[in-house]
Amino acid sequence: MISLAVTPHMAVWGKWLSDALGTTATGASAGNAIFGIFLSLVVYLIGQWLFKIGKGFFLFQPLFVGMVLGIFILFLLAKAFGTTTAVFYKSAYLPGGNIIFWFLNPATIAFAIPLYRRNDIVKRFWPVILLSLIVGLFISLVIIYWVAKLFGLNNAGIASMLPQAATTAIAMPISTAIGGNAAITAMACILNAVIIYALGDWLVKFFRINHDPIGAGLGLGTAGHTVGSAKALQLGSIQGSMASIAVVIISIVVDLVVPAFASFMGLH
Amino acid sequence: MATQNKVTPTDSPQPTPILIQMGIFAAVLFVSSLISPLFPASFPVPTPVIGLILLYLLLATHIVKLHNVEKFGDFMISLIAFLFVPSGIQLAANLDILRTEGVQIVLVTLIATIILLVVVAYTTAGFIWLAKHVFHVNTTVDN
Numbered sequence: 001m002i003s004l005a006v007t008p009h010m011a012v013w014g015k016w017l018s019d020a021l022g023t024t025a026t027g028a029s030a031g032n033a034i035f036g037i038f039l040s041l042v043v044y045l046i047g048q049w050l051f052k053i054g055k056g057f058f059l060f061q062p063l064f065v066g067m068v069l070g071i072f073i074l075f076l077l078a079k080a081f082g083t084t085t086a087v088f089y090k091s092a093y094l095p096g097g098n099i100i101f102w103f104l105n106p107a108t109i110a111f112a113i114p115l116y117r118r119n120d121i122v123k124r125f126w127p128v129i130l131l132s133l134i135v136g137l138f139i140s141l142v143i144i145y146w147v148a149k150l151f152g153l154n155n156a157g158i159a160s161m162l163p164q165a166a167t168t169a170i171a172m173p174i175s176t177a178i179g180g181n182a183a184i185t186a187m188a189c190i191l192n193a194v195i196i197y198a199l200g201d202w203l204v205k206f207f208r209i210n211h212d213p214i215g216a217g218l219g220l221g222t223a224g225h226t227v228g229s230a231k232a233l234q235l236g237s238i239q240g241s242m243a244s245i246a247v248v249i250i251s252i253v254v255d256l257v258v259p260a261f262a263s264f265m266g267l268h
Numbered sequence: 269m270a271t272q273n274k275v276t277p278t279d280s281p282q283p284t285p286i287l288i289q290m291g292i293f294a295a296v297l298f299v300s301s302l303i304s305p306l307f308p309a310s311f312p313v314p315t316p317v318i319g320l321i322l323l324y325l326l327l328a329t330h331i332v333k334l335h336n337v338e339k340f341g342d343f344m345i346s347l348i349a350f351l352f353v354p355s356g357i358q359l360a361a362n363l364d365i366l367r368t369e370g371v372q373i374v375l376v377t378l379i380a381t382i383i384l385l386v387v388v389a390y391t392t393a394g395f396i397w398l399a400k401h402v403f404h405v406n407t408t409v410d411n
Contacts, residue, residue, distance in 0.1 A: 040353045063349045067356030074360050089360040097354035103344070104351050106293045109300075109319035110341035113334065116327040121409060128395045135395075136388035143387065144380045151372045161376055165384055168355075169314035177310065183362055188377045190355045195381045197349055207386050212393040213409060219389030223381050230348045238409055246388070248320055255311050 021092040036096015043069040061198040063227070108167075108226050111244035114233055118241035125214060129242065132218055133249050134257070137165060141261050159267050160184040164192055165222050166254035167247065174258050179268035189225065196224025200231040210235060217242025222250045281335055289340035292332060296323050 021035050046069060047062030054060040070093075071085075078088035115122065122129070141162060148158040159180030163171040168189040175185035196203075200220065203209070209216045213236055220228040220235075221243030229247055233240030262268060283289075300319035307313045326332040359366070366373070399405040 036354070040350070040357070044350050044353050063352055063356060066350075066353045067359070070353065070357040071360040071363075074357065075363075085363055086361045089357070093354075093357060093360075097357060100351055101354045103347070104355075105297055105316050105319070106290075106340075107344040107348050107351055108316035109293065109296055109323050110337075110344040112320050112323035112327060113338050113341040114345070115320075115324055116334070119328060125396075128392065128399060132388065132392035132395050136391035137384075139391065140380075140384050140387045143383050144376070147379050147383070148376050151376050153369075153372055153376060157369065157373070157376075160373075161380055164377065164380060167314065167317060170312050170317070173309065173312050181365075184365060184373060187359055187362055187365070187373070188380070190352075190359065191374065191377045192381045192384075193352055194356055195378055196385070197352075203382060203385060207389070209386070209389040212389065212396060214396060215389035215392030218392050219385040219387075222388045223385035226348055227352055228385075230345060233345065244320070248317055251317055252313070255313070259310075 032092075033096040033099050036093045037099060038096070039070060039073065039093060040066070040097060040100055043067075043073070058198050058202060064194055064198045067194060104226070108247075111226060111229050111247065114229070114237065114240040115244035116241075118237050121214065121238055121241055122245060128214070129218065129245060130249065132215070133222065133246060134253055136218070136222070137250060137253050137257060138261070140165070141258070145265060155267050156180055157184070159262055161188060162262060162267075163254050163258050164188040166251040166258075167225055170251045170255055174254060178259055178262035192223060193225050193227035196220065196228045196231060200224060200228065204235070210239075213238040214242050218246045221246030283339045284336045286340055289337055292337055293323075293340060296326070 021032065043066040044062050047060065047065030050060040050065055051057070051062055059065075074089050074093055075085045077092070078085045081088060144161055145158060148161045153161065156179055159178045160175050160182075161184075162178065162180070163174040163185055165171075166174065166189075168186050171185050171189050172182040176182045204216060204220075209219060216235060217232045217239035220232040220239065222228070224231060224243075225247055229240060229243035232243035284292075296319050297315060300315045300322055303318050303322075304313060304315045323332070323337070327334065327337075396407050400407045
């Protein structure tokens with residue numbers, strides 16, 4: 001148990017709190033999921049409230065606020081418990097966080113529904129969809145490679161940036177296989193979603209992407225994963241359907257294309 | 269012509285009870301979790317990706333009807349941003365990576381996100397333009 005022995009009465013409080021949160025010095029989970037679920041909901045709802053009173057200011061997007069505020073609260077609590085943020089995160093937050101995280105499984109397969117609702121578009125445009133995702137990913141890889149090089153990332157850093165269009169569970173092993181750091185790739189995949197969620201509307205307007213609803217959908221699904229698909233659904237049923245199909249196909253294209261691209265560029 | 273097989277939620281009868289809808293989701297996930305390990309380590313296909321394809325195929329073959337799954341499915345989709353909060357907070361465990369090379373990584377990721385969005389969107393628009401003007405395919409869609 002982590003002691004919070006600044007003053008004797010604080011030590012009592014510290015023991016009570018660390019018992020309640022299930023915090024242990026090793027970071028091993030004591031299995032109390034309530035704090036993680038409660039914190040996730042509170043920070044997200046604060047985000048929703050800020051977004052409402054901030055009249056939709058993009059930095060007040062609930063997911064972004066929730067993430068920043070959540071990390072900040074864990075950072076402060078870790079300081080108070082005299083431990084590192086990573087250890088506190090693991091022992092106090094993760095048990096609850098994992099329960100919410102699990103529901104991404106049914107939420108992801110649920111995108112089969114908007115995809116099927118516009119099956120007419122899928123049937124008519126599948127060659128264009130397939131070709132656009134393969135060619136679009138290839139062009140993106142070339143640009144991302146040079147941008148990463150320009151920012152002075154080493155080969156491991158560049159390799160970590162390449163698989164991010166795929167869903168995390170595919171991107172991480174691919175990253176490792178091409179000499180990247182799976183944790184950085186996972187971080188990139190998460191940031192993709194947060195960025196698209198926060199800036200998506202603005203980017204779609206700024207780059208005039210919505211002229212072509214099929215392209216807008218495929219782009220949002222590729223760049224923002226399932227969160228991008230939710231954003232695309234707000235633009236329309238075609239965009240939502242195309243984003244859903246992009247999430248699936250781009251993951252498989254990354255599986256096939258990124259290892260070949262990385263070895264062609266001599267990354268590993 | 270474009271509308272003839274557009275699937276609208278209005279043509280669906282009474283929605284299936286929510287617990288049965290959850291059962292269908294659980295069954296699809298379970299079967300997907302059995303299929304996922306069959307793929308080699310060099311070609312990973314995770315359970316939810318297989319599940320999405322599987323549920324789509326079940327809908328396309330009319331084995332599962334929209335009204336069997338859409339109430340629970342639409343609800344889950346409406347939660348997606350919240351469900352991502354733990355993933356965002358997961359970055360707390362990686363603060364040390366961010367401290368050393370974080371600024372470049374975050375900037376490259378930001379640019380990469382925009383590149384993926386813009387390049388894929390415009391590549392698609394380009395191919396649709398080609399289909400329309402070179403191959404004379406009817407590319408009009410109704411929203």
